[in-house]
Amino acid sequence: MDNGASSYRRYLDGDDSGLVELIRDYKDGLALYLNGITGNFCIAEEIVEDTFFKLAAKKPKFSGKSSFKTWIYAIARNAAVDHMRKMRRFSDTPSDEFYDLSDERDIEKDYLREEQQISLHRAMETLNSDYRQVLYLTFFEELSNSEAAHIMHKSNRQIENLLYRAKLALRSKLEKEGFEYEKL
Template identity: 55%
Template sequence: MDNGESSYRRFLAGDDSGMVEIVREFRDGLMLYLRSYTNDINAAEDCVQDTFIRLAVKKPKFKGKSSFKTWLYTIGRNIAVDHQRRIIRHKGVPLSECQELADEADLEESYLVTEQKIKLRHALCRLREEYQQVLYLTYFEGFSNAETAQITGRSLKQVENLLYNARKSLRTELEKEGFSYENL
């Protein structure tokens, strides 16, 4: 599969199995990424569902200016941002609260195989939101700095600076726990 683009084109042509392939391929990674925006695994699940519903119902045009995955994650980020705006407007829930849910632990354990990576994920959770986002997109999802900039709506220089500072903060967090980051 060429990063989901051919599956999406098949779906647009009437083959529903294309959407099934897209959901299977991108669901878990998109959910973990959107969790950094919502700080709530349940809200992230809702945003992921809304992302795929938007693809299925509105059928936005993929112009090919970026990879399909970058385009999809950008749609997901926009939905998560809108979701957070609605929550703030209606409830005033702080974004910086990091909630540990059983569902999240199960998802992380199945997605991030080793115990060391799970500890790393928890250390990421304690970082600033913007640090979490750029680290997750760059290292867990494998996006380039340019793609990360496009997804997050920042300039390439901002992303590079954020990555530098995020790595420094993550190293500090990991050292507090006696974690050996050289083994990553």
Template identity: 35%
Template structure:
């Protein structure tokens, strides 16, 4: 598997399929990320396409592991913030995945998992926006602290603090609401 940065360079060199690889890899997750800002999946899809278009339109200084993803998400974030400013929406709602259990045991397990996920997502909604976004980028998008810092226009140290404080706040909210941990 080639790196994102290599695929980007190949696209710029004229290899159209390299762009398809990047869009296939990041299109859906990026749309969900943008939708967190907009709460409108159709607009999020449009902005996802716009984010890729801006990056593919001209050669950008994208080098280093994870740099393409960080640059892409930063571009999308800026587009979403501009759009949201025009339309005055709030940030990040998560959507649950559909799952059809194959047996009663799986149904009970899946019901329990969904309830725990709902509790987690409800608690995430109660966090400060900065905490929620930092946690989302680091844990849901699997970004490094450095790349999350790039996306959020923060220093790596600030992201470290946001993630730490976000986890502490999330734990407090969950405990206050009676959340039980899986290993208890």
């Protein structure tokens, strides 16, 4: 599996459906990842749009030194960092929670699962940016440590240490709330 490289190649060869596939496959994950960096879901969505606009307009070359997913996440992260540098003098309120607690199936079970997710996301929001990023990339996006290292511009050893400290910090925050996340 090439994680989107063939779709991007098709787009570069003139098939617009390749870009449509990339947007469909990556927009949600990128928005959630960038929300962890920016702390604002609306800004994260704008940066996702900018990322895909850059792919469409500038058509950067994908060298294949990493997976396509790693490459596109690195582009998006760099755009977010640039945006945060530009906006440093302005303050913005973090986004509200986007959770729908009504479900027709087992409402109580779904409610508890949603509450756990809210607790997890609240706890992650209190962590520093590097911790949020490494946890999001490795757990939610299921990227390898080396892919996360490439995206975050860190060495594999730095990612291992960062991931270890991030897990400890998150576990501590969750335990204070009386919640233990099974994947930690």
